Amino acid sequence: MNQVDYLRISLIDRCNFRCQYCMPEGSELDYILKQQLLTDKELLTLIEEVFIPVGFNRFRLTGGEPLLRPRVVDLVGAIASLPQTQDLSMTTNGFLLAPIAQSLYNAGLRRINISLDSLDQATFDSIIGNRGRGKWQQVWDGIQAAYHVGFDPLKLNVVAIPGVNDREILDLAALTIDKNWHVRFIEFMPIGNSELFGDRGWIPSEEIRQRIRDRWGLINSQIRGNGPADVFQIPGAKGTLGFISQMSECFCDHCNRMRLSADGWLRPCLLNEIGQLDLKTSLREGVSTAELQNRVRDLLALKPEINFKQRYAGTQTGNYTRTMSQIGG
Ligand SMILES: Nc1nc2c(ncn2[C@@H]2O[C@H](COP(=O)(O)OP(=O)(O)OP(=O)(O)O)[C@@H](O)[C@H]2O)c(=O)[nH]1
Ligand SMILES: C[S@@+](CC[C@H](N)C(=O)[O-])C[C@H]1O[C@@H](n2cnc3c(N)ncnc32)[C@H](O)[C@@H]1O
Numbered sequence: 001m002n003q004v005d006y007l008r009i010s011l012i013d014r015c016n017f018r019c020q021y022c023m024p025e026g027s028e029l030d031y032i033l034k035q036q037l038l039t040d041k042e043l044l045t046l047i048e049e050v051f052i053p054v055g056f057n058r059f060r061l062t063g064g065e066p067l068l069r070p071r072v073v074d075l076v077g078a079i080a081s082l083p084q085t086q087d088l089s090m091t092t093n094g095f096l097l098a099p100i101a102q103s104l105y106n107a108g109l110r111r112i113n114i115s116l117d118s119l120d121q122a123t124f125d126s127i128i129g130n131r132g133r134g135k136w137q138q139v140w141d142g143i144q145a146a147y148h149v150g151f152d153p154l155k156l157n158v159v160a161i162p163g164v165n166d167r168e169i170l171d172l173a174a175l176t177i178d179k180n181w182h183v184r185f186i187e188f189m190p191i192g193n194s195e196l197f198g199d200r201g202w203i204p205s206e207e208i209r210q211r212i213r214d215r216w217g218l219i220n221s222q223i224r225g226n227g228p229a230d231v232f233q234i235p236g237a238k239g240t241l242g243f244i245s246q247m248s249e250c251f252c253d254h255c256n257r258m259r260l261s262a263d264g265w266l267r268p269c270l271l272n273e274i275g276q277l278d279l280k281t282s283l284r285e286g287v288s289t290a291e292l293q294n295r296v297r298d299l300l301a302l303k304p305e306i307n308f309k310q311r312y313a314g315t316q317t318g319n320y321t322r323t324m325s326q327i328g329g
């Protein structure tokens, strides 16, 4: 059985963007009320007294937009300073990153993944649902700040959507040639926007690889990540190209992760809602952390059965009660 030691922690379900593939404008979302959010203290208690004892030692902070979480730098510092923490990373849209990139690094964050779906400002704004002042430059500044501060690896996430940003695949891939950046192409998953997903809203990774291969060639990379990406490289490039292919290639047999939502639900699989545990309510009702460890261990034992198996061959949207922004991606 694969070791499950990686926890994706959603710090907040709110976001300052409205990405078409995640929480499109106009979608009705019930935000978690403040009193339902795990407090910093509760989150740290769960990490220290429940998750670490049952074997988790790698943590990714996500959201919604994790940089909207109040006191996020302090939280990063607290998790990074736990002696058992072997890896602490964050996934962000980068919009609020530039001014606090250095503080996050100083607090102990070393790995950061930033979403960047387009190099074209108008396309970018249409993807993130922005109608006001362009937001691309501020995200780009955030990426540059993360690079100069020294985040390594620095990963850029691209959800490739037919007819929306697929014409930019080569331009985005080219970012890896001169810089040690890691660009990852993600197949659009059927959570969130069924209209955009349509009959088949994703582009198979192999199709993207072929376009890149035709232009520059493509080799397997020696650098591997902890996650679901298959990693390749343009020959001679400084960075790498990752492909997250949950629609066309099943990687669930190697699954090493669970997810904790901002309101304290532990979810054993991104694409399956079975088996979730409400840890926050139990904690608030006074259930001991020793008992919570037992419940999480039982869930870990069930996880191989829960792991996603009903692949729809990407032709249908799933019926999920929570969006990616609520789950944390
Ligand atoms: N189906 C599926 N998709 C995942 C899983 N983990 C991450 N993803 C997707 O992969 C994309 C990128 O996720 P990131 O938050 O950057 O994390 P990661 O790629 O696991 O991170 P690394 O630890 O850097 O490899 C997002 O669209 C996630 O939803 C997973 O367990 N299952
Ligand atoms: C939910 S976001 C949260 C973190 C942060 N707001 C961001 O966008 O990076 C985490 C990741 O999930 C990806 N994502 C969101 N909806 C998706 C979908 N329907 N299919 C595939 N990836 C998706 C985003 O592109 C992002 O890389």
Ligand code: SF4
Pocket: 015, 016, 017, 018, 019, 022, 023, 063, 064, 065, 093, 115, 324, 325
């Ligand atoms: S993908 Fe990230 S930035 Fe975009 S709406 Fe979802 S949570 Fe916000």
Ligand code: SF4
Pocket: 228, 251, 252, 253, 255, 256, 257, 268, 269, 270, 271, 272, 306, 307, 308
């Ligand atoms: S879909 Fe579920 S089982 Fe498959 S990799 Fe993602 S979280 Fe793991």
